[in-house]
Amino acid sequence: MHRVVVLALPGTIAFDLATPLEVLGRARLPGGRPAYRVEVCGTAPVVDAGPVRLATDQGLDALAGAGTVIVPGRHDPESPVPAVALDALRAAAAAGARLASICVGAFTLAATGLLDGRRATTHWAAAERFRAAFPAVRLDPGVLYVDSGQFVTSAGATAGVDMCLHLVRRDHGAAAAADASRLAVAPLHRDGGQAQFIARPAVPADAGLAPVLQWLREHADRDLSLADVAAHAGLSVRTLNRRFRAEAGVTPMQWLAEARIRRAQELLETTDHGVDRIAHLAGFASPTNFRAQFKRACGVTPRVYRTSFRGLV
Template identity: 40%
Template sequence: MTANKGFMTKQQSLHKIALLVFDGVAIGDVSVPISLFPYAVNRAGSPIYTVGICSSTERLQTGFLTIAAPNDLSWALSADTLIVPGVDDLETAIPSELIDIIQKAWVKGVRIVSLCTGAFILAQAGILDGAKATTHWKATNEFVKRFKKIKFVPDVLYVDNGQILTSAGATAAFDLCLHLIREDCGNEVAATIADLAMVPMERAGIQPQLSHSSLLSENDPITKILAWIEENIERSFSLNDISNKFNLSTRTLTRLFIGSVGLPPAKWITMARIRKAKSLLENTNLSIDIIAEAVGYSSAEVFRENFRKASKFSPSTYRRIYHRDIWSE
């Protein structure tokens, strides 16, 4: 995908994000990208993204607010990523020039992202035909009824088709934007932004999955369990091992995990191992064999298989893209 290529090399130019706004835009969807992307910085403290608000008019009205748009729609065609927020009312008329810009950006290979009901706008532009997509759960029936050529995916936070990505409603916009930052900049930058925004970096399905056990309350009964697992991530342990360690039945342990982090224990442990491995790949020159052992895998082959499933990259490719040396120049 062309939109990400700048982050796979050592080029220093800012990644341009165009945020489209229009009369009736959902202000919550507008606020999420401008609350996250501007705060992503490299190791030298320099910004990674520049975000420009684009519209067909200099001022527009949404709810009780008036938004000033300093950039016209043509600015979006020079962007690396184009973000389309949702609408407050599904009957809102979308300007034809905005649809035209989305279509042109798609042809150019710009990464295109919709938040919440912004998927309706991408669908109207015809760029989702034959692809998978999601949107706010309350708009599901209307979306399916209107756009029969699109493969609607329920009960997910976002859908990543490569060039085109769509998010579910409300706070799922955070999940998708953090996913983009993680894909562009690596796990460490995304985790920092998640901590600044006080939101979980990773969630599974429609359930919350906190990326750091420190974000849980100290009084949460699972906090000590998660901390112990992370401190002993190099060990191989079963569900019974953990249950016995904390004097719990396996059923109670599973219930605690699902209730607190939204995942069964085995899935959370695998993600914790991968998270640690990503940190080691980004920040050290340790061999893949040593990293595999350090995060609890019996062999490098098993580690590579699990890492690829979780991150879409092999460990070596991930290191080549995200190793800290790319930020040192």
């Protein structure tokens, strides 16, 4: 049986640690046999995980002989990793184990040096810190997970579920992955190259542009020009551009385009409207223009996006 060991370090994110326990621990082969034996090891018998404490099954020697080692994220991913844990990860890799990280667990995995020169991903919000800490890693923060063979890295939160289902599919085939996805009540397959669907952080409600942003959200389906937005805001085009860059980090028309994409995502997730209808309701000039912009922003087509978020099996 394929043996999976989840590494619990001080400050482990409990959600990340629970993901492989639930997804891989519940995976079954034809006939009902468990697909994996899942264990937890740590640097101490009890490890803190934010507001809870975890009693680990065993120590780091459990990594020896593991088929897969999974590294969850930590609340402070830049805090030093115990040297004994890094040595144990390197030894596991040298023995042929597959090493996988969830969310900012990529920081821990990268600290071993094993990701140098390799493509990897992590949570988009930590991308710049990751690049600064590990410039030798070829970071791709726009995807859900990266499988480079022996090393697999995933983005934040539910992307860890996608990665685990991918591992089940890779190890045991599509039928086992479909069964695991039903138990997890998760979409069967979101491709690793799919975008992380990053929503731009909201501008504070008390920001000077807040009324203009609300108006743009409410009228995003209209054919608005930069002059239209400036006129509504009572500002010159030049001043409007400057204010948007200062408060929102983008130009007015870039913000409007993102608002339309977010509206389209909501409609794809919550309605049965066809793609052409959604293109009109979200304010795109044509269905062709909508498909192109959506694919560029999200990494997948509108149809694939809808399948991912509504297609529970």
